[in-house]
Amino acid sequence: MKKKVLTVDDSRTIRNMLLVTLNNAGFETIQAEDGIEGLEVLEDANPDVIVTDINMPRLDGFGFIEGVRKNEKFRAIPILVLTTESDAEKKNRARQAGATGWIVKPFDPTKLIDAIERVTA
Amino acid sequence: MDMNEIKEIFFQECEEQLAELESGLLRLNDGDRDPETVNAVFRAVHSIKGGAGAFGLDDLVSFAHVFETTLDCVRSNKLEPTQEVLKVMLKSADVLADLTNVARDGGSVDQARSAQLIRELEALAKGEAPPAASAAEPAAPKAVAAKPAPVAKAAPVEPVVNEHGFAPVAFSFDDFGGDEDEAVSDLPAYDIVFKPKSELYTKGNEATLLLRDLSRLGEMSIHCNMDSLPPLDQMDPEAAYFSWKVSIKTDKGEDAVRSVFEFAEWDCDLEVTAMETGEASESASDDLPMQPVPFDLSALDGDLDVPLGVVEEEEQIAAAQEAVAAAETASNVVQMAGNASRAAASEKSAAAAAAAQNNAQQASSAAAPTIRVDLDRVDRLINLVGELVINQAMLSQSVIENDSNGVSSINMGLEELQQLTREIQDSVMAIRAQPVKPVFQRMARTVREIADITGKSVRLVTEGENTEVDKTVIDKLAEPLTHMIRNAVDHGLEMPEKRLAAGKSAEGTVKLTAKHRSGRIVIELSDDGAGINREKVRQKAIDNDLIAADANLSDEEIDNLIFHAGFSTADKVSDLSGRGVGMDVVKRSIQALGGRINISSKPGHGSVFTMSLPLTLAVLDGMVVTVAGQTLVVPLTAIVETLQPDAAAIHSFGATQRLISIRNSFCPLVDVGRILNFRATQANPVEGVALLVESEGGGQRALMVDAIQGQRQVVIKSLEANYTHVPGIAAATILGDGRVALILDVDAVVSASRGQSLQLESSLAAAG
Numbered sequence: 001m002k003k004k005v006l007t008v009d010d011s012r013t014i015r016n017m018l019l020v021t022l023n024n025a026g027f028e029t030i031q032a033e034d035g036i037e038g039l040e041v042l043e044d045a046n047p048d049v050i051v052t053d054i055n056m057p058r059l060d061g062f063g064f065i066e067g068v069r070k071n072e073k074f075r076a077i078p079i080l081v082l083t084t085e086s087d088a089e090k091k092n093r094a095r096q097a098g099a100t101g102w103i104v105k106p107f108d109p110t111k112l113i114d115a116i117e118r119v120t121a
Numbered sequence: 122m123d124m125n126e127i128k129e130i131f132f133q134e135c136e137e138q139l140a141e142l143e144s145g146l147l148r149l150n151d152g153d154r155d156p157e158t159v160n161a162v163f164r165a166v167h168s169i170k171g172g173a174g175a176f177g178l179d180d181l182v183s184f185a186h187v188f189e190t191t192l193d194c195v196r197s198n199k200l201e202p203t204q205e206v207l208k209v210m211l212k213s214a215d216v217l218a219d220l221t222n223v224a225r226d227g228g229s230v231d232q233a234r235s236a237q238l239i240r241e242l243e244a245l246a247k248g249e250a251p252p253a254a255s256a257a258e259p260a261a262p263k264a265v266a267a268k269p270a271p272v273a274k275a276a277p278v279e280p281v282v283n284e285h286g287f288a289p290v291a292f293s294f295d296d297f298g299g300d301e302d303e304a305v306s307d308l309p310a311y312d313i314v315f316k317p318k319s320e321l322y323t324k325g326n327e328a329t330l331l332l333r334d335l336s337r338l339g340e341m342s343i344h345c346n347m348d349s350l351p352p353l354d355q356m357d358p359e360a361a362y363f364s365w366k367v368s369i370k371t372d373k374g375e376d377a378v379r380s381v382f383e384f385a386e387w388d389c390d391l392e393v394t395a396m397e398t399g400e401a402s403e404s405a406s407d408d409l410p411m412q413p414v415p416f417d418l419s420a421l422d423g424d425l426d427v428p429l430g431v432v433e434e435e436e437q438i439a440a441a442q443e444a445v446a447a448a449e450t451a452s453n454v455v456q457m458a459g460n461a462s463r464a465a466a467s468e469k470s471a472a473a474a475a476a477a478q479n480n481a482q483q484a485s486s487a488a489a490p491t492i493r494v495d496l497d498r499v500d501r502l503i504n505l506v507g508e509l510v511i512n513q514a515m516l517s518q519s520v521i522e523n524d525s526n527g528v529s530s531i532n533m534g535l536e537e538l539q540q541l542t543r544e545i546q547d548s549v550m551a552i553r554a555q556p557v558k559p560v561f562q563r564m565a566r567t568v569r570e571i572a573d574i575t576g577k578s579v580r581l582v583t584e585g586e587n588t589e590v591d592k593t594v595i596d597k598l599a600e601p602l603t604h605m606i607r608n609a610v611d612h613g614l615e616m617p618e619k620r621l622a623a624g625k626s627a628e629g630t631v632k633l634t635a636k637h638r639s640g641r642i643v644i645e646l647s648d649d650g651a652g653i654n655r656e657k658v659r660q661k662a663i664d665n666d667l668i669a670a671d672a673n674l675s676d677e678e679i680d681n682l683i684f685h686a687g688f689s690t691a692d693k694v695s696d697l698s699g700r701g702v703g704m705d706v707v708k709r710s711i712q713a714l715g716g717r718i719n720i721s722s723k724p725g726h727g728s729v730f731t732m733s734l735p736l737t738l739a740v741l742d743g744m745v746v747t748v749a750g751q752t753l754v755v756p757l758t759a760i761v762e763t764l765q766p767d768a769a770a771i772h773s774f775g776a777t778q779r780l781i782s783i784r785n786s787f788c789p790l791v792d793v794g795r796i797l798n799f800r801a802t803q804a805n806p807v808e809g810v811a812l813l814v815e816s817e818g819g820g821q822r823a824l825m826v827d828a829i830q831g832q833r834q835v836v837i838k839s840l841e842a843n844y845t846h847v848p849g850i851a852a853a854t855i856l857g858d859g860r861v862a863l864i865l866d867v868d869a870v871v872s873a874s875r876g877q878s879l880q881l882e883s884s885l886a887a888a889g
Contacts, residue, residue, distance in 0.1 A: 010164070013131035013172035020127065055167050057160070069323070078325040092387075100325035101384030106174030106182075118334055119326065119384065 035059025078119035316364035339371030514857030749799035
């Protein structure tokens with residue numbers, strides 16, 4: 001069965017890149033445009049792994065991750081943070097919110113797939 | 122979808138982000154201090170940087186990065202967004218737009234300008250930021266990241282640290298990109314002690330997966346230590362009880378081993394020891410039952426001075442610096458441990474949920490869901506609907522011709538079809554309708570640039586920017602509008618000293634408004650400058666032989682002289698508005714859109730340009746009339762009323778002019794057939810019908826036609842592609858009976874009647 005990935009990113013460019021990369025790698029991809037939408041589609045999407053941006057309107061990545069972790073069903077789902085923020089402080093905040101790992105942009109398909117493979121069974 | 126398509130999407134998105142950026146900056150400029158505005162501005166630049174990075178657009182990335190850094194200072198309240206700061210940012214937004222365009226279309230940017238702005242942005246970021254904290258913080262972890270190995274020597278093996286207790290436990294705090302210690306990378310065998318904390322699991326990591334990853338690096342043996350597993354009744358299902366000891370042989374290097382644990386490094390005790398070859402297997406069996414080697418930095422808590430002091434004595438100063446970084450990390454670990462308590466965690470997530478709810482409420486005003494459609498598809502749809510309208514009209518006509526009683530069910534069905542067709546057409550047109558906002562926003566930049574060049578202080582006020590109009594109209598609006606704005610700032614507004622002397626504020630205002638009025642969009646451009654110098658205009662017109670020296674012109678007529686070809690009021694040709702493009706070109710491009718332009722001016726108070734444009738270039742409601750045996754369509758929006766002239770109401774005036782008296786006022790009578798050269802002599806007005814039309818700036822005229830056939834919505838088919846511009850004719854259409862009818866350009870006909878008839882007639886004759 002295909003693994004399901006939920007991606008949350010406000011940039012259409014990055015969303016499309018994620019979609020192409022993930023589909024090519026054989027994943028099923030569900031996409032949301034910000035944290036609020038991400039939480040809304042979470043139940044129905046029922047993903048195996050989540051990839052999220054940090055800087056987003058309405059609800060940012062930190063808030064989104066906290067929201068996911070609060071959900072009994074998804075509190076242990078792997079969440080990867082996809083962001084250009086490579087500085088330690090932001091990474092640490094994402095971790096405190098409950099992120100599993102991170103992928104530093106610029107977007108690199110190989111890095112993305114590797115990271116997903118690493119955190120999913 | 123391939124990368125090129127995604128790149129196309131990226132540039133589309135850039136345009137949106139740039140618009141967002143500009144409007145956000147302008148809002149900040151107006152005193153908006155909503156943090157969400159700053160966030161939106163930051164995100165716009167951030168998004169552009171992110172996408173640009175993925176496509177390797179380095180110029181764009183580096184500029185966006187500097188810009189973003191400065192914006193981050195505003196976001197974190199380190200930099201007050203004053204007018205001066207925003208001025209730099211608005212200019213930076215312009216440069217960012219230029220860089221984006223260059224990245225898409227090629228060409229070059231003004232390097233000096235972007236370099237200058239980078240310096241200004243950096244100065245802003247530095248000047249206002251707290252000096253020590255922000256500069257030192259990012260530097261420290263970096264130093265550690267570069268050389269992870271020496272840190273290992275500084276890290277303690279046992280909880281009680283003493284000077285003999287150091288073991289080579291490498292621990293990286295950032296990316297693993299640095300050079301490795303030579304002695305380590307040479308050896309292909311490693312011992313790894315891995316003891317997860319419960320946090321590792323709550324963050325979605327999984328020890329099994331990490332070990333699976335590890336096993337891919339090479340041959341390994343693994344032992345699980347279950348010593349700390351309590352009896353079942355005391356077991357906390359959420360806790361972490363197991364630890365593992367792994368011996369692995371790999372040629373991938375310590376880097377690869379460590380990067381397996383990259384995501385888990387904060388939530389486990391990890392010890393990686395490079396072994397002498399052959400020693401690995403020995404040690405693996407030696408240590409059973411394994412003693413988990415604690416590497417819990419929280420043990421350092423409160424005792425920091427001790428290890429630091431020791432390290433300083435033992436090691437070089439470099440090691441001491443790294444220990445400071447380690448201490449920082451330690452405090453992070455402690456903090457995380459503190460957060461792990463359940464009560465605290467649930468409290469925190471409740472707060473997060475509340476914040477999320479807040480955000481959701483804020484977002485309720487956000488835009489309705491939209492989809493993006495290729496413009497080609499919409500155009501195809503519009504064309505098809507146009508054909509449908511024509512077809513439906515033809516069908517109606519032939520049914521009417523063959524069905525004299527007019528009550529048959531076919532007729533009723535046809536009426537319904539007509540209504541449906543009409544609705545479909547309106548809906549399709551609505552798809553193409555777009556707010557004028559992007560064009561207005563572009564004008565903001567034009568104003569800034571010209572204000573800079575002329576040394577004038579200008580504020581652009583826009584109103585009604587959400588007014589919608591057909592996309593083709595919007596696209597063609599930018600150029601004339603830019604030119605008019607240039608004119609308004611360059612010629613219209615006075616220099617600040619002059620303004621102050623005239624009792625006005627030093628800052629001039631240019632106002633751009635858009636609104637819907639009777640099926641058209643009206644765009645007004647006003648300035649509070651000096652207004653038109655009528656004496657100067659008049660003199661110039663006389664000098665250029667545009668008018669006779671003794672011509673008696675109303676103020677309005679003088680003002681409208683500036684639309685004449687080759688007319689320029691500036692004494693010397695300036696850099697800005699004197700690019701060989703006069704207001705006549707503006708007028709022509711507005712007319713080409715089926716629009717009208719008009720000026721009114723008050724000396725000392727400024728000028729107002731009013732443009733009235735059709736909402737769409739695809740269809741119009743027209744009155745179908747007959748003129749000298751030809752079928753013409755007169756746009757309904759121009760017609761005020763129709764009347765049957767009475768012989769008594771017609772008055773001769775001069776040799777050829779005739780007036781018609783309507784309700785006690787006189788209105789010039791214009792024979793359309795004569796103006797268009799359909800006939801050589803004027804027709805008898807009593808035998809025809811007069812259409813009272815209102816033209817922009819020219820008052821009313823009565824257009825004489827022979828007969829009215831009816832009112833109809835017609836699909837506009839451009840003539841220009843095949844016949845170039847034909848004076849007096851706006852376009853053509855296909856009628857229900859399949860015949861082609863020309864659409865009358867009412868304004869051209871009216872102005873032709875006002876004295877330019879010769880020019881029009883000769884060109885028409887030449888065309889014929």
